[in-house]
Structures are given as structure tokens and as C-alpha cells.
Amino acid sequence: MNTPLRIGMTGGIGSGKSAAAHYFAHLGATIIDSDQIAHQLTTSGGLAIPAIRQHFGTDYLTTNGSLDRQRMRERIFQDHVAKRTLEAILHPLIRAACWQQAQESAAAPYQIWVIPLLYEHPDWQENLDRILVIDCDEETQIHRVMQRSQLTREAVEQILRQQAKRIDRLSIANDVIVNIGDFAALQQQVDALHQLYLNRTPQNHHRL
Numbered sequence: 742m743n744t745p746l747r748i749g750m751t752g753g754i755g756s757g758k759s760a761a762a763h764y765f766a767h768l769g770a771t772i773i774d775s776d777q778i779a780h781q782l783t784t785s786g787g788l789a790i791p792a793i794r795q796h797f798g799t800d801y802l803t804t805n806g807s808l809d810r811q812r813m814r815e816r817i818f819q820d821h822v823a824k825r826t827l828e829a830i831l832h833p834l835i836r837a838a839c840w841q842q843a844q845e846s847a848a849a850p851y852q853i854w855v856i857p858l859l860y861e862h863p864d865w866q867e868n869l870d871r872i873l874v875i876d877c878d879e880e881t882q883i884h885r886v887m888q889r890s891q892l893t894r895e896a897v898e899q900i901l902r903q904q905a906k907r908i909d910r911l912s913i914a915n916d917v918i919v920n921i922g923d924f925a926a927l928q929q930q931v932d933a934l935h936q937l938y939l940n941r942t943p944q945n946h947h948r949l
């Protein structure tokens with residue numbers, strides 16, 4: 742059986758990764774979503790909970806034993822050491838779970854790996870055939886995240902400062918979706934990339 746084409750999708754907070762992934766899935770792609778996996782690992786009984794309890798204490802767990810996401814978010818985006826500690830706990834587990842999901846869905850024509858920190862952690866780029874960046878201006882990101890959640894402008898800006906710059910992320914892209922219009926404009930770009938990915942295989946395209 743051929744290995745499916747693996748596309749790493751990345752983009753800053755609120756750029757539209759989930760919206761694009763949702764539509765790729767509708768077209769038949771397999772989606773491997775590192776944010777979703779991180780959520781599963783940190784629900785009650787999740788694989789990452791014992792290490793989080795050990796390093797951060799029970800203060801960062803809710804009464805039902807899952808990660809207190811708000812509290813952890815407030816901590817890590819103003820404490821670099823805590824951020825690195827949480828990433829050191831979660832990233833190896835996320836990667837293992839991504840690979841497991843990828844193997845379980847090997848029959849799909851191509852896979853979209855949603856990895857927000859693909860630029861910040863280049864080792865994630867290994868074994869990917871292409872990189873797709875969901876691009877949009879920071880002001881749009883801020884508005885979208887504020888609309889979607891209870892976060893203040895300052896809180897979103899603080900997260901943005903911890904993430905790669907737009908221009909750096911674009912420097913690793915093979916493909917770019919500019920998500921500054923409406924959902925129809927986003928879907929049109931996904932449709933075009935869907936055709937491109939169906940016509941590519943890992944055997945006839947190498948990223949490097």
C-alpha cells in the first residue's frame with residue numbers, strides 16, 4: 742500500500758486552521774489534529790495528567806481531575822519555564838498519538854496534520870511532504886479569537902507574542918491559504934488544494 746501524502750498545516754492562533762481542516766475533512770481528507778490530541782491527553786484520566794500533577798501540582802487540575810485549561814493558559818503564556826515544562830510533557834505524547842492515528846488511517850489519499858507550532862518546533866517537520874500555512878493578519882486573528890472566547894485583547898496579544906511571526910511561518914510554506922475573507926473564500930482555496938493533493942503522491946513530490 743502507498744504511504745499517503747502528509748501535509749503539515751500550521752498557522753497562528755485564530756488563523757482558521759480548524760475551519761480549513763473541517764472543510765478538508767468534508768472533502769475526504771484524514772485530519773490529524775495535535776490540538777485535539779492535546780485535549781484528549783489532558784482530560785480526566787488522560788495520559789499526561791500524572792506528569793502534570795507531578796510538575797505543576799493539583800492546583801492546575803480541576804475537581805474532576807482534568808487540566809484546568811484557563812489556569813494553565815494564564816500561567817504558561819507569562820512564564821517561559823512553565824511553558825517549556827508543559828511542552829516537554831505533552832509534545833512527545835502528542836507526537837506518538839499523531840503517528841498512531843496516521844497509521845490507523847493509512848488508506849486515505851492524503852493526511853492533513855494540524856500542528857500550530859510547526860515553525861517553532863522544526864523537528865515536527867520531519868516526515869511531512871508539504872507544509873500548508875493558513876495566513877491572516879494579526880488584527881483579524883485577535884478579532885476572531887475574542888469573538889470565539891472570553892479572552893481579552895491583551896490576553897490574545899500575549900499569546901501572539903509567544904508564536905512565530907507571520908513572515909517566518911510563511912517562509913516554510915509550500916502552500917498558503919490567505920484566510921482574510923469569508924468562509925466561501927476559504928473553501929474555494931481548500932477546493933483548489935484538494936485537487937493538488939489528490940494529484941500528488943509522496944513518490945512524485947519531495948519537499949526538500
Ligand SMILES: CC(C)(COP(=O)(O)OP(=O)(O)OC[C@H]1O[C@@H](n2cnc3c(N)ncnc32)[C@H](O)[C@@H]1O)[C@@H](O)C(=O)NCCC(=O)NCCS
Pocket residue numbers: 752753754755775776779808809810811813814817824827828831835856857858859900903904
Ligand atoms: C495552554 C493550554 C492548556 C490552553 O488551552 P486552551 O483550551 O485555552 O487552548 P487550545 O488548546 O485550544 O489552543 C489554542 C491555541 O493556542 C495556541 N497554543 C497552544 N499551546 C501553545 C504553545 N505551547 N505555544 C504557543 N501557542 C500555543 C495555539 O495557537 C493553539 O491552536 C493548551 O493550549 C495546551 O495544553 N498547550 C500546550 C500543548 C501544545 O503545545 N499544543 C500545541 C501542539 S503543536
Ligand SMILES: Nc1ncnc2c1ncn2[C@@H]1O[C@H](COP(=O)(O)OP(=O)(O)OP(=O)(O)O)[C@@H](O)[C@H]1O
Pocket residue numbers: 752753754755756757758759760761776857885886889920921922923924925927
Ligand atoms: N473565513 C472566515 N470567515 C469568518 N470566520 C472565520 C473564518 N475562518 C475562521 N473563522 C472563525 O474564526 C475563529 C477562529 O478560527 P479557527 O478556530 O478555525 O482558528 P484556529 O487557527 O483553529 O484557532 P486556534 O489556533 O485557536 O486553534 C472561529 O470562530 C472560526 O469560526
